Amino acid sequence: MINPKPLVFPSLLALSLIIGGCGSAQPATADTAITLTSTTPAATGDIDKVTWALPNGEPTSLDPAKTGDYSANTVVTNLCESLLRLQDDFSTAPGLAKSVTQKDAKTVVITLQDGVTFWDGTAMTAADVVYSLKRNMDPKLASYSAHVFANVASIDQTGPLEVTVRFTTPDVQFIPDLAGVPGAIMEKAFTEKTGATFGTPTGGLMCTGPFQLGTWQTGQKIELKRYDGYWDSARKAKAATFDFVFITDDSTITSALLAGEVDGIYGAPVGSLATLRKTAAGKLYFGPSTETVSLGPVATEGPAADARIRQALDLAIDKTTFITSVLKGAGTPLKTFTPPLAWSGSPAKAVYDDGYAALPDTSKADLGAAKKLVAEAAPSRTTLVVAVPAGNQALLQTATITQAAAQRIGLTVTIKQLQAAEFAGLFYDPSLRAGIDFIATTGYLEVPGALYYAPGFVLKGAQFNWTGYADAAVAEKIIAAVSATDPDESAKQFVAAQAIFGPAKLQITLAESYNRLFLGKRITGAPASFSYISTAWAAQVGSA
Incomplete structure (x- = not known):
């Protein structure tokens, strides 16, 4: 999730070093250390x-x-509980569902807990679950979770406590998504009766x-x-x-x-x-944490749409210095926008880890390489506009650091502060992104799975593909990864795609921010x- 709202400090990231009950101490400041x-x-x-x-x-x-x-x-x-529970280590466990089983490549069977009641004492039924899940597919509702159900063909009650989901094409990310709000269950009768006021102070x-x-x-x-x-x-x-x-x-x-x-x-x-x-x-x-701070390119043409300019900016910003100055040491560099924490519980963890390790490490600034990329790109203009939410000091500081780094490689950055509603609109209305090259923002991954985030950035027309990025090989491999029900095969396809789109810096990921x-x-x-x-x-x- 990329978060459109201004934060005190949006949807990503953590290193394998910190997975588990406790992590190794990380440098915070000159005289303190942080233990996760x-x-x-x-x-x-x-x-x-x-x-x-x-x-x-x-x-x-x-x-x-x-x-x-x-x-x-x-x-x-x-x-509002979900069908699966997200554990402290970002693994999943039974929630309102006693089990969720991949019956075959295109069929998932959900077996519900018995004895669950809503707050009014009414028993939760399979009909409530079918209603809650299908509700996300209603275009009139415009659910934020609609993308999770993109490959769903049908959702049916197949027993008193059983729901069967069938897919047009296999989707291995669907089950872990049920640990987040896409899997949240509500009482059908109450929700239908409440209508448009559901979830508001008046509707409840x-x-x-x-x-x-x-x-x-x-x-x-x-x-x-x-x-x-x-x-x-x-x-x-x-x-x-x-x-x-x-x-x-x-x-x-x-x-x-x-x-x-x-x-x-x-x-x-x-x-x-x-x-x-x-x-x-x-x-x-x-x-x-799965949170990140990043610069997101939002233009389909101009410097921000050129991978070489994005790579140059990435190389111009020293991530260690950024973490010290902006996050006060409470973070760590990352190589890309999907973190190892996302796949920490996967049986294919070793495949994902090897793929992540093979990505270029750009945590240290390399101004020489950055200047060469700018010269090679020969952009039609060297002035860039970075938008930030007004009042957010951390993101303003992020933009200021970007401004200084850009100047060192022959680029000029202008910072544009937008009010909360205006900034949020950038995420939904392409017309509002006119005249803006990058946004300083944060993001997070709210459920496990390497495929939660990437498709939204790399596939044509996807919700976060704001530069018009298109690579046939990447699209083919990501689609294959989503469809491959064998964990190792899915991981191999994802890693192969990541090796191509990772260096393209579809997000200039500056750091993971630890949970505070x-x-x-x-x-x-x-x-x-x-x-x-x-x-x-x-x-x-x-x-x-």
Whole structure:
């Protein structure tokens, strides 16, 4: 997911070094080191109330079909569960589905848990699951997850607790996608009755999660209440009430955390990391992440559409310096936009790892090589426009670093700050991208699978292929990878495609940003890895 909303700090990345419960210490600053962990100590008991900050502001909707950014996902995954669960290590486990089986190349059978109820006490049925999944395929709804169902031919109830999905062509990414919001289930009758107001403060929701939606005070907070009839007793919510408050100012967030007015946050402000690491008010955790910071080319013609100019900019920016100055050491360089964490649980992990290792390492600046590429490209113009969301200091700093690097290789960068709505429009309306060459943005992978992200960048007409990139060999190999049900064969096809499109820098990936979790001293139990983005994580938070 590439995130169209401005972030305090969008859909990607982590290194194999940090996979698992704990990772090796990484250099952060001259006198500190960061150790990555996927978990925090388990809660010792229940708690009456938790207050949690949403640094990216109030969600526009809690309808799973309309959630595709940090704030919405952070809340809605605790309300509307998915068929599979995303684990702390980015593997998947049974969720509302007892099992999801690839019966043959074009058939997936979903067997549901028995005894699951919605918050109104109504039993979840196969009909609810069919409705919830097919809803994403309705063009009138314009679901953010519609692309997940692109190869689906039919979704049918084939038993009281069984659903069968058939495909026009095999799609090996479909099953892992069910661990995210594409696999979220809601009550059919309630959703149909609520209509266009579903997921809004007035319409509400009806799902199966460990929390149910309480009051939603627009502009102030979203309150979740523990659902005492939750089907999985082992994962029953520990907090009676969980309040999400909307605080977007870094200094206000930091002060609230230090004072104990807010108990926790994902995406702790990078400018406050040193303070939060030292305070006795709580503990700061760094976890494996699939988030990246990048420059995204958005023009179909001109310098940004030329791979040589993108390669030159990539070579002109020293990634280690970027991580130190922008992320305050809480990140690591990456070679491309799909991370090793994405395939860490795959049986073909070794194939993916070898393919990633073979990609060129451009973490260190090489101005000589960059200048040669610019000279070879001989662009019709040497001025470039980089758009950033107004008020986002980290992305403004990213653009400023790009500006300085570009100047060293004979290019001139102008930074254009856009208001939130205008910046978000760039992701959906090509006409708004006129006159802009790159956007400074972030992204993340919300489910496992090497094929979650790449097709959206490399296939003609895909949602993030904004430069008109077209390579017949890449398209052939990516399609073959999606269709190959043998894990090793799928991995080989992906790696072969990545060897071609990776160096083309369809995204100039500057770094992976580690997950930054702060927990006040009253609470513990939240996952420290980025898995929270698709998990009912708040249910694990209780007394320390």
